Amino acid sequence: MQIEDLKSLLAPVNTKIVLLVMDGLGGLPMEPGGKTELETALTPNMNKLAVEGILGQSCPISAGITPGSGPAHLSLFGIDPVKTEVGRGVLEAFGVGVTVKKGDVAARGNFCTLDANGLISDRRAGRIPTEEALPICEKLKTIKIPGVEIEVKHVKEYRFAVVMRGEGLSPDLEETDPQRTGAAPLSVVAKNAAAQKAADLFNKWITEAHKILKNEPKANGLTLRGFATDPGLPTYKELYNLRAACVAVYPMYRGVAQLVGMDLIKFSGETPSDEFKAVADHWNEYDFFFIHIKKTDSNGEDGNFDGKVKVIEGVDAAIPELIALKPDVLIITGDHSTPAKLKTHSWHPVPYLLWAPASVRPDTEVEFGERACMHGGLGVFPALENMPLALAHALRLNKFGA
Amino acid sequence: MQIEDLKSLLAPVNTKIVLLVMDGLGGLPMEPGGKTELETALTPNMNKLAVEGILGQSCPISAGITPGSGPAHLSLFGIDPVKTEVGRGVLEAFGVGVTVKKGDVAARGNFCTLDANGLISDRRAGRIPTEEALPICEKLKTIKIPGVEIEVKHVKEYRFAVVMRGEGLSPDLEETDPQRTGAAPLSVVAKNAAAQKAADLFNKWITEAHKILKNEPKANGLTLRGFATDPGLPTYKELYNLRAACVAVYPMYRGVAQLVGMDLIKFSGETPSDEFKAVADHWNEYDFFFIHIKKTDSNGEDGNFDGKVKVIEGVDAAIPELIALKPDVLIITGDHSTPAKLKTHSWHPVPYLLWAPASVRPDTEVEFGERACMHGGLGVFPALENMPLALAHALRLNKFGA
Numbered sequence: 001m002q003i004e005d006l007k008s009l010l011a012p013v014n015t016k017i018v019l020l021v022m023d024g025l026g027g028l029p030m031e032p033g034g035k036t037e038l039e040t041a042l043t044p045n046m047n048k049l050a051v052e053g054i055l056g057q058s059c060p061i062s063a064g065i066t067p068g069s070g071p072a073h074l075s076l077f078g079i080d081p082v083k084t085e086v087g088r089g090v091l092e093a094f095g096v097g098v099t100v101k102k103g104d105v106a107a108r109g110n111f112c113t114l115d116a117n118g119l120i121s122d123r124r125a126g127r128i129p130t131e132e133a134l135p136i137c138e139k140l141k142t143i144k145i146p147g148v149e150i151e152v153k154h155v156k157e158y159r160f161a162v163v164m165r166g167e168g169l170s171p172d173l174e175e176t177d178p179q180r181t182g183a184a185p186l187s188v189v190a191k192n193a194a195a196q197k198a199a200d201l202f203n204k205w206i207t208e209a210h211k212i213l214k215n216e217p218k219a220n221g222l223t224l225r226g227f228a229t230d231p232g233l234p235t236y237k238e239l240y241n242l243r244a245a246c247v248a249v250y251p252m253y254r255g256v257a258q259l260v261g262m263d264l265i266k267f268s269g270e271t272p273s274d275e276f277k278a279v280a281d282h283w284n285e286y287d288f289f290f291i292h293i294k295k296t297d298s299n300g301e302d303g304n305f306d307g308k309v310k311v312i313e314g315v316d317a318a319i320p321e322l323i324a325l326k327p328d329v330l331i332i333t334g335d336h337s338t339p340a341k342l343k344t345h346s347w348h349p350v351p352y353l354l355w356a357p358a359s360v361r362p363d364t365e366v367e368f369g370e371r372a373c374m375h376g377g378l379g380v381f382p383a384l385e386n387m388p389l390a391l392a393h394a395l396r397l398n399k400f401g402a
Numbered sequence: 403m404q405i406e407d408l409k410s411l412l413a414p415v416n417t418k419i420v421l422l423v424m425d426g427l428g429g430l431p432m433e434p435g436g437k438t439e440l441e442t443a444l445t446p447n448m449n450k451l452a453v454e455g456i457l458g459q460s461c462p463i464s465a466g467i468t469p470g471s472g473p474a475h476l477s478l479f480g481i482d483p484v485k486t487e488v489g490r491g492v493l494e495a496f497g498v499g500v501t502v503k504k505g506d507v508a509a510r511g512n513f514c515t516l517d518a519n520g521l522i523s524d525r526r527a528g529r530i531p532t533e534e535a536l537p538i539c540e541k542l543k544t545i546k547i548p549g550v551e552i553e554v555k556h557v558k559e560y561r562f563a564v565v566m567r568g569e570g571l572s573p574d575l576e577e578t579d580p581q582r583t584g585a586a587p588l589s590v591v592a593k594n595a596a597a598q599k600a601a602d603l604f605n606k607w608i609t610e611a612h613k614i615l616k617n618e619p620k621a622n623g624l625t626l627r628g629f630a631t632d633p634g635l636p637t638y639k640e641l642y643n644l645r646a647a648c649v650a651v652y653p654m655y656r657g658v659a660q661l662v663g664m665d666l667i668k669f670s671g672e673t674p675s676d677e678f679k680a681v682a683d684h685w686n687e688y689d690f691f692f693i694h695i696k697k698t699d700s701n702g703e704d705g706n707f708d709g710k711v712k713v714i715e716g717v718d719a720a721i722p723e724l725i726a727l728k729p730d731v732l733i734i735t736g737d738h739s740t741p742a743k744l745k746t747h748s749w750h751p752v753p754y755l756l757w758a759p760a761s762v763r764p765d766t767e768v769e770f771g772e773r774a775c776m777h778g779g780l781g782v783f784p785a786l787e788n789m790p791l792a793l794a795h796a797l798r799l800n801k802f803g804a
Contacts, residue, residue, distance in 0.1 A: 026763075028761075028763050029763075029764070032454060032759075032764075036763070057779075057781070061802055062787070062790065063783060063787035063790045063791050063794075064787065064789075064790030064791045064792075064793060064794035064795075064799060065411070065790065065794070065799065065802050066794070066799060066800070066801045066802065067801065067802050067803060068801050068802060068803035068804040069804070070803050070804050071802055071803035081802075081803060082407070085803075086803075088804045091804045092804070226804075339763075342761065344801075345801055346761075346794075347794040347799070348763050370763060370779075371765060371766050371779070374765050374766070374777075374778075374779035374781075375766075375777065379781050379782075380780070380781035380783070
């Protein structure tokens with residue numbers, strides 16, 4: 001059954017669903033015979049939910065495939081990320097809080113170092129630190145091109161985002177990074193006639209930018225990649241008739257949530273408790289809350305096993321605040337695995353806990369961990385099934401057929 | 403995610419993968435409450451790998467479907483055998499070591515018995531034994547048809563393979579077996595105009611063959627089926643950027659491996675140890691080794707439970723020779739099940755063991771057997787996922803999306 005078919009089954013009820021995503025939750029033991037990060041963490045509250053609920057392993061894309069954060073979240077939101085591509089430029093822009101609307105063209109920018117002949121000698125400008133790159137980005141913001149509005153924002157180190165807004169722009173543009181040193185940055189080339197206007201405008205902007213950069217010691221050039229526009233995804237309201245809200249500290253995840261029509265809840269602080277309080281403050285306004293915890297992933301990427309354990313324990317300690325709201329469905333999972341052992345995203349399936357007092361069929365597992373989830377009653381299933389499972393356990397889906 | 407997408411994710415690393423296929427590995431208990439062949443076998447080495455690795459059940463085609471050896475191996479190789487048909491004639495020819503190239507037409511031949519009116523009285527020529535059929539096949543080899551080269555080779559009992567090579571041949575031909583007694587063998591009929599030339603040539607060959615056979619007491623007729631040519635499958639190099647080699651005793655499996663571009667490693671002997679030594683001798687030349695063990699299946703087909711147990715124990719005893727090579731990924735599985743209790747291939751999912759010290763997420767299982775695999779962390783999964791899993795655990799796949 002296809003996801004789009006859910007629309008015809010939606011029931012008009014007022015149950016509430018909470019999706020708590022600990023980014024990169026899945027892990028690995030550091031030593032043979034050892035435990036994973038989640039298995040090591042003391043999680044009495046999540047273990048209680050595991051007793052009362054059901055566990056399983058969620059597969060973000062398909063067997064063996066390691067997802068980026070964008071595709072992994074789209075899967076959890078019920079949108080097939082293989083069929084629906086969200087361009088890198090759009091994710092990069094949303095990641096720093098720059099909105100990309102349909103018809104805007106966003107790109108990822110890299111500063112690079114050019115030699116005396118204008119050839120690239122370092123594709124990442126010596127990985128210049130953020131504090132050096134920020135003032136350079138400020139200078140780029142001064143460029144004006146008649147007929148369009150341009151927004152530039154620094155991302156991290158040598159990376160920035162640029163978004164062009166105006167009439168008749170198409171994102172069908174070739175990237176300007178020659179992907180090697182010893183070659184000059186390429187011009188922006190239109191992939192078709194409709195994109196010629198955007199190509200010309202981006203080339204004008206690049207010419208102006210190179211004038212500004214020419215005396216920089218390292219970042220005296222730039223390349224643009226991942227030209228893209230808002231992919232026009234269906235919204236949570238359209239797909240599921242849910243008033244959905246996002247509580248996330250990092251802009252990237254707020255961006256993906258916006259792409260599917262979630263409202264952003266503003267709040268101060270960045271602890272799990274701060275995030276859960278933001279949910280509590282808006283409890284009556286929404287049917288669905290997506291809560292994103294970033295630091296499980298950051299610690300995994302850093303190879304910091306103990307740090308990741310501590311983040312998980314911090315989330316666990318705050319869980320009673322969520323339970324006190326009496327959600328009808330609480331799902332605790334990750335978007336993908338980021339084992340500290342591998343220091344990067346991985347393909348391993350993701351621990352998944354579904355708690356729904358009125359409707360769940362509990363399995364026999366008594367704690368939340370990778371190996372418990374391997375024995376969980378939900379088995380291994382595609383993350384695309386997250387939303388049908390959530391809606392069903394919230395009693396929001398009518399019967400299919402007579 | 404489609405398998406063809408893996409190409410864009412391939413990472414240029416030098417890790418090594420070994421796929422050890424024990425043909426027909428899956429089994430059944432002979433008595434209620436009993437153990438299967440694999441559970442009965444003493445396999446201390448594979449049990450150690452089970453402790454360190456992860457288990458699961460591989461489904462060759464889909465639930466309830468019993469595969470032939472060709473489709474079952476294609477699945478393990480990552481090629482959907484339902485979408486990609488390899489004609490029976492091609493498999494039969496490769497099975498006896500006859501190569502079929504693009505444009506050649508291969509067919510399976512059956513000897514049959516004709517009555518005085520030329521009608522089939524026995525579609526399998528009384529299942530004449532191999533020693534009677536071999537000299538008849540020798541006579542058929544003498545037939546010459548101008549303009550084409552013809553190769554005939556005996557397979558087993560009443561079965562043989564015939565391959566025609568020449569210009570402008572098409573395999574779109576109807577089979578000549580009327581599928582019942584009391585009817586005459588049919589002529590070869592072209593399914594379209596382009597196949598008329600091949601039809602005429604095969605009919606000429608059949609006419610000559612019947613002249614030679616006419617005084618045989620049992621095999622005085624023949625039928626041809628499964629006309630096919632090389633399906634032009636993508637190679638391991640194209641699909642996975644793997645230098646792949648095959649170590650197999652039986653021609654059929656070397657044939658399937660050749661169809662996906664594997665090199666054949668020549669070696670003497672036919673024990674597991676002989677096969678593993680062949681791998682060791684060529685360890686530096688390849689990234690991927692497919693090792694095929696036939697006798698698990700042969701004993702299963704013969705209903706020889708104890709014989710199959712002994713073959714498995716023989717493989718286990720040689721496993722340290724493989725481990726000594728330090729593969730990054732070792733997968734031990736079967737292509738399908740051949741329970742001695744059923745004396746034939748079956749649809750039951752196949753025990754699957756994945757060992758990869760740097761990247762595997764171990765489950766809680768401590769021995770390699772059907773019931774341990776039912777509780778394994780990989781769950782039940784399509785055999786088509788074997789290659790994505792192998793590549794991922796060898797750290798040969800980049801991240802999908804940002």
